[in-house]
Amino acid sequence: MSQTAQYDPNYQYQHIQVKPITGRIGAEIEGVKLSATLDQATVHEINHALVKYKAIFFKNQQHLTDDEQEGFAALLGKPLNHPTVPVKSGTAHVLELDSRGGRADTWHTDISFIEDYPKASILRSIVAPAAGGDTVWANTTAAYNDLPAELKVLADSLRAVHSNDYDYASKVTTSPRIDAEKYRALFNSTEYETEHPLVRVHPESGEKTLLLGHFFKRFVGYNSQDSRRLFDLFQDYAVHLENIVRWRWSVGDVAIWDNRATQHRAINDYGDELRVVRRVTIAGDIPFGVDGRPSVSLKKVVKQDISNFTFENGQILEKAS
Numbered sequence: 001m002s003q004t005a006q007y008d009p010n011y012q013y014q015h016i017q018v019k020p021i022t023g024r025i026g027a028e029i030e031g032v033k034l035s036a037t038l039d040q041a042t043v044h045e046i047n048h049a050l051v052k053y054k055a056i057f058f059k060n061q062q063h064l065t066d067d068e069q070e071g072f073a074a075l076l077g078k079p080l081n082h083p084t085v086p087v088k089s090g091t092a093h094v095l096e097l098d099s100r101g102g103r104a105d106t107w108h109t110d111i112s113f114i115e116d117y118p119k120a121s122i123l124r125s126i127v128a129p130a131a132g133g134d135t136v137w138a139n140t141t142a143a144y145n146d147l148p149a150e151l152k153v154l155a156d157s158l159r160a161v162h163s164n165d166y167d168y169a170s171k172v173t174t175s176p177r178i179d180a181e182k183y184r185a186l187f188n189s190t191e192y193e194t195e196h197p198l199v200r201v202h203p204e205s206g207e208k209t210l211l212l213g214h215f216f217k218r219f220v221g222y223n224s225q226d227s228r229r230l231f232d233l234f235q236d237y238a239v240h241l242e243n244i245v246r247w248r249w250s251v252g253d254v255a256i257w258d259n260r261a262t263q264h265r266a267i268n269d270y271g272d273e274l275r276v277v278r279r280v281t282i283a284g285d286i287p288f289g290v291d292g293r294p295s296v297s298l299k300k301v302v303k304q305d306i307s308n309f310t311f312e313n314g315q316i317l318e319k320a321s
C-alpha cells in the first residue's frame, strides 16, 4: 500500500518514449531493448507505464531468448509459475502457449483463482499467423469508473468466488495434438477456489478496478442464476469497445499487462495457422476491497502430482522417471 502514495499519473518519462494507442488503454513503448540487465531507472519507468496504460507493447525484441525474458521479468517482480500448467521444457518460468494446444479465447484475468494472483504477464511472440490471432485487453478500472453511482455502491459490497474448475475442454477438442481430457485433468490437478472482492483497490495506483473474467464462479450470497445475471451486468462494462486495445502481433513483439487492472483474450480467427507465444508471469499480492477486506482462499485440493509433466510444441509430455 505504501507504493500508492508514490504513484504520480502525470510523471514525465525520461528514459522511454511512450505512445498511447487508445484514449483509455494501451501504449507502445519505444527506445528500449528489453534485457535482464536493463537499468533500474528504465525499469521503474516501464513499471509506471504499465500501471498507467495497463497494457504496454514493445516491437522488435527478437533478440530475447527464454532466459533473457525470464531475466527481464525478474526486474519487474518475482516470476510465478502457473500452479497447474507445466513450464516449457528446459526453462524455469516460461509458459508456452501454442495454438495446437488450446486457445485462450474468452475474457479472463490470468490465474484469478488463486488469492495472490499475478501482478503482470509478459508475452513474447514466437510464431505469428499471417493474419489474425490478435490479442485484446480491457481496462477494468475504466469499467468501474463507467458504472452509475448506485451500481458502484453495489459493486463495492460484492464478493466473488473464482475457481479453476473451468470448462477448458470445449476449447481444445478441435486440436488433434492434445487429449482434451488429459489437459483438463492437468489444469484441474489442484482445485482452487478463492473469494475476492468484486472491486479491488489497486496496490500501486489506488484506483478501483473490477475483478471478473472466466474464472468467476458465483457471487457470495447469490444463487447461480442471479450470480450469472450480475456477472453479465458488470462484465459488459469491462468489455465496452471504449475500454479495449487490440494488438496485431509480429514475431518479436512483447506485450506486458497489468493483470490487476485488465482482462484479456486471444482472437481465434486464424484457422489452422500456427501461433506461438511465450509468457512469464510476475507474482502479485493479496487484493483488498474498498472496505479493506482481503481476498481469502476457500479451497486448495491437490488431486494429482504434475511435477513430472512439461509442455512442448503444444503437447503435454510426461518425463520418464
Ligand SMILES: [Fe+2]
Pocket (backbone or CB within 6 Å): 104, 108, 109, 110, 264
Ligand atoms: Fe491469459
